[in-house]
Amino acid sequence: MPARAATIAGSDSSGGAGIQADIKTFQECGVYGMSVITALTAQNTLGVHDVHRIPAAHIAAQFDALEQDVRPDAVKTGMLADGGTIHLVSERLANFHWPNIVVDPVMIAKGGTVLLEENAVEQLRTHLLPIATVITPNIPEAAALASIVIHSRNNQLEAAKRLHDLGARNVLVKGGHGPDKDCSADLLYDGAEGWWIEGPRHHTMRTHGTGCTLSSAITAYLAKGYSVLDSVIKAKQYIHMAIKYPIAVGNGHGPVNHWATRMLDRGEDSLCHYIKN
Numbered sequence: 001m002p003a004r005a006a007t008i009a010g011s012d013s014s015g016g017a018g019i020q021a022d023i024k025t026f027q028e029c030g031v032y033g034m035s036v037i038t039a040l041t042a043q044n045t046l047g048v049h050d051v052h053r054i055p056a057a058h059i060a061a062q063f064d065a066l067e068q069d070v071r072p073d074a075v076k077t078g079m080l081a082d083g084g085t086i087h088l089v090s091e092r093l094a095n096f097h098w099p100n101i102v103v104d105p106v107m108i109a110k111g112g113t114v115l116l117e118e119n120a121v122e123q124l125r126t127h128l129l130p131i132a133t134v135i136t137p138n139i140p141e142a143a144a145l146a147s148i149v150i151h152s153r154n155n156q157l158e159a160a161k162r163l164h165d166l167g168a169r170n171v172l173v174k175g176g177h178g179p180d181k182d183c184s185a186d187l188l189y190d191g192a193e194g195w196w197i198e199g200p201r202h203h204t205m206r207t208h209g210t211g212c213t214l215s216s217a218i219t220a221y222l223a224k225g226y227s228v229l230d231s232v233i234k235a236k237q238y239i240h241m242a243i244k245y246p247i248a249v250g251n252g253h254g255p256v257n258h259w260a261t262r263m264l265d266r267g268e269d270s271l272c273h274y275i276k277n
């Protein structure tokens with residue numbers, strides 16, 4: 001059987017983020033992709049126009065269908081919309097003992113639409129963080145979860161330590177929203193050591209779905225058996241390529257290019273490097 005990965009997230013009708021980005025990434029990274037859909041969004045590169053939440057009983061039925069036949073080797077969470085869904089998802093993940101849980105704590109879309117009710121942040125902290133193999137907040141999400149202001153790499157590290165203390169085994173505080181003009185530096189912290197996983201910053205509007213894509217690539221590599229550090233490095237190379245070689249889709253914040261990795265034979269992967277904190 002091929003390595004299998006599942007995404008528990010919302011659908012993006014325009015295909016750049018959410019379930020669609022996740023499944024494309026799984027496919028490109030060579031794993032069999034599956035999904036548990038928590039919400040449908042009417043969305044394009046200009047913004048989110050409508051959100052339809054899936055009833056809890058149907059979300060549970062999707063979980064059960066996978067458990068009974070096609071258990072994943074790794075799983076990620078994305079848009080969970082509200083506290084009730086977080087509760088259900090964390091309960092199912094804990095009971096089923098699915099391995100390699102990547103939590104992307106999606107809160108707000110790039111266009112500003114709220115994708116997780118504000119009062120659900122506490123549920124994320126108490127229910128999902130403690131069962132996460134890796135959590136992948138961007139800087140605003142890490143700031144909200146760790147109750148800290150992030151202006152510098154030191155703050156990024158402090159936030160990671162606080163989120164590790166809340167129970168996440170590995171914390172990746174992504175640097176896409178960071179202040180550095182030339183570099184986008186993600187910090188991986190495992191409770192003992194920190195690694196700065198850096199790539200050049202691309203000056204582009206086409207960053208719709210970057211976080212979804214990165215966390216899906218990490219999930220795919222974990223499903224294939226790579227370590228957390230190796231999975232994060234390989235995922236960073238994947239997102240670097242997907243941003244560097246853009247495709248012209250939509251009139252707003254366009255999607256990344258999910259099949260750019262097929263250009264890896266150009267040797268571009270060596271542009272990313274990592275250094276010990």
Ligand SMILES: Nc1ncnc2c1ncn2[C@@H]1O[C@H](COP(=O)(O)OP(=O)(O)O)[C@@H](O)[C@H]1O
Binds near residue numbers: 137200
């Ligand atoms: N302009 C950019 N150039 C290069 N890498 C980027 C850029 N924007 C985001 N990234 C990378 O994409 C990934 C997602 O980061 P981020 O944008 O912080 O997450 P999110 O999409 O959740 O807001 C990270 O690996 C980050 O370093």
Ligand SMILES: Cc1ncc(COP(=O)(O)O)c(N)n1
Binds near residue numbers: 078
């Ligand atoms: C269904 C769904 N899930 C996640 C995102 C976040 O992606 P981004 O931060 O790039 O807007 C999104 N826009 N839509």
